[in-house]
Amino acid sequence: MKAIRSEIVVGLTLLVLGAGACSSQGESSVEKAGAGKPPVAVEVAPAVEADIEESIEVVGSLEPKFAADIKSEFTAVVEEVYVTEWVRVRKGMPLAKLDTREAEAALQAARAGLLQAEVAETRASRELDRAMRLREAGLVTQQSLDEARTALEASQAATAAARAQLQAAETRLAKAVLRAPFDGTVAYRGVNPGDRVENMGGEPLFRIVDNRLLELTVSVPSTALSSLRTGQPLEFSTDAIPGRTFRGKVQFINPSADPVSRSVKVVAHVPNDEETLRGGLFVKGRILTGTRRGVLQVPRLALVDWDPSKGVAAVFVVNGDTAEKRPVWTGSATPHAVEVTQGLQPGERVVTRGAFNLRSGDRVLVSPLPEAAPTP
Template identity: 35%
Template sequence: IGGGVAVVLLILFAMMARSRGDNASAAETTKTETITVGTENVAVATTGSIMTGPTISGTLEPEREAVLRAQVQGSVLQTYADQGQGVGPGTVLARIDATGIQDAYNSARAQVVAARNAADIASRDQARNEKLLAAGAIAERDIEQSRRASIAAQAALEDANSRLATAQKQFRSTTAASPFAGIVSERPVSAGDVVQPGSALFTVVDPSSMRLEASVPADQLSLIRVGVPVTFTVSGYPGRDFVGHIVRVNPTADPTTRQVRIYVSIPNAGRALVGGLFATGRISTSARTGLVVPASAVDVRGTAPFVMRIKGGKAERVPVQLGLNDRTSETYEILSGLQAGDTLLLGAAQGISPGTPVKVTMPATPAATSSSVPR
């Protein structure tokens, strides 16, 4: 019996030793297991620019635009510019038939000449009668008559001059001239067309500066002020940024949308921009250069934000101090905790436990993939 008990005890000791060895081996295997992640699950901290501010959008329009309209009725004799043609200040663009207006202008000039002569004669008569009165050669009533005649002649001269100015203005209105240097964008009339007062003749724009009108929510009004820069991307120019600045802010909000209208001026010295293009802008209320990481790399659910960094081939949890948050580009500024070049985990890979070995694999190239397929 004693020998049987001893055998049983030996068997139990052997089984327990084997179990401990298996558990240690399993623990060692678990401890050294390496987790592989793809490049889509990692990001690198980089030094770059980051900004905050509301986004705006709208259609670009020339900052200066003039619609030249007919001031008088008549037939268009000739046009001197076409759409897309550059013009200078004072350049004549069209002439309207001025036959009747020319006659009225000539008549007004003749009336001025006649009225001036009559005023001169009345003035000389008054001066002569003043001398005769002083010598006692005429009565007081005679000089009064001369004075009234001189006053009436001067009034007639002023009336004639006024009529001449009106006729001259109408005569000049038969010529349409550009008010500033620019480009003709529209020309709705041609030679031979009969126009009425108010009919559009030409539209001239100054393309050296563009304007964007946009709206921002009233709760962001504290971020808006005159002079704040705005960075734009414009349809038709992918990958190119344009910079303007706020020049005016509407003092009242729209009662329906509760948004405030702002006006942005964009220099266009190279004339790359044209009116009618759609632009999306970003008001740069705060901007600086620093360490930038994707927002998806930062866990802000707890009391203190942190990231999961790969260092020395293992995952580690690193507390970080955050700066600006660019909601448009979905990035954070890191003030402390990381350095440029640090590799961070994203998405589901952030659930890897600290201390776990991590390996980043590059995606296989098509050539490598095809060569690995057995024939």
């Protein structure tokens, strides 16, 4: 029995020693593997001092500055329509004509009423002249003279009223022809000959827009108001016309902020003489608020774990053939570069491509930047 126990103890001892030897060999192999990790291919760029444009990122929609819904000012039947949708019109060009028979009859009646009033005024004027001569001869009383003068004044007032009624009838007849209020394009036509239109009611008969000057309405956070001014340039792009940048100018700033979002509405004017842009397009852009000189910047691609709201990020700084992960503090940003306020020195190289494979202390192999193609 003692012999069996001795053999078990010896066997366990040999197993422990063998396991220790294997563990030592495994650790040694892992260390050798880590030391032999190939360098990571990366691209780098230096941190440089350059001018940076301060800006406020905005989004919004374009709308024509000048647009009008055309409606009838009285109830009538449409007699003729002269234009269709999407055609250009000039100011004063006729769009449609309403039935004018009632308006023409009212005009004739007004002319007749004016003639009657003028005849009555002429008669009253002659009666006053006769009364004045008779008064000089002592043949009429002063009361009769005053009555004649009053009759003339009343007839003169009646003539003025008849003349105003004639002018109103002429205006009503002129409004039977609907005209373009300004140069533009017929964006909508909602009427046909024979349709009955109501006095300023229902849908518009036409909608005229002028796309040569657009308004871009955006919302700006109240925290950025201190740097916002009228006249500042604005640049933007839209997915509807890729690859192009358009420009405008801040025209109006709402004097009050929205109580819910704490933002302020800003309106910019966008010249559009070629009418490339259209009303209703969604755009993204920025208001340029100023320029700062000698600002330390790195490419956006160099930032790792960037939190713009807190202004913190990290970069991999290349020193020799080793990359070191370093925290940095960020400031303003442009579409391609970000200001670094702390954590880097000018000239230090940071990784712009390949950082996702890196850990602090890894060896790196810096890839040369592609050379520009020769100019033919």
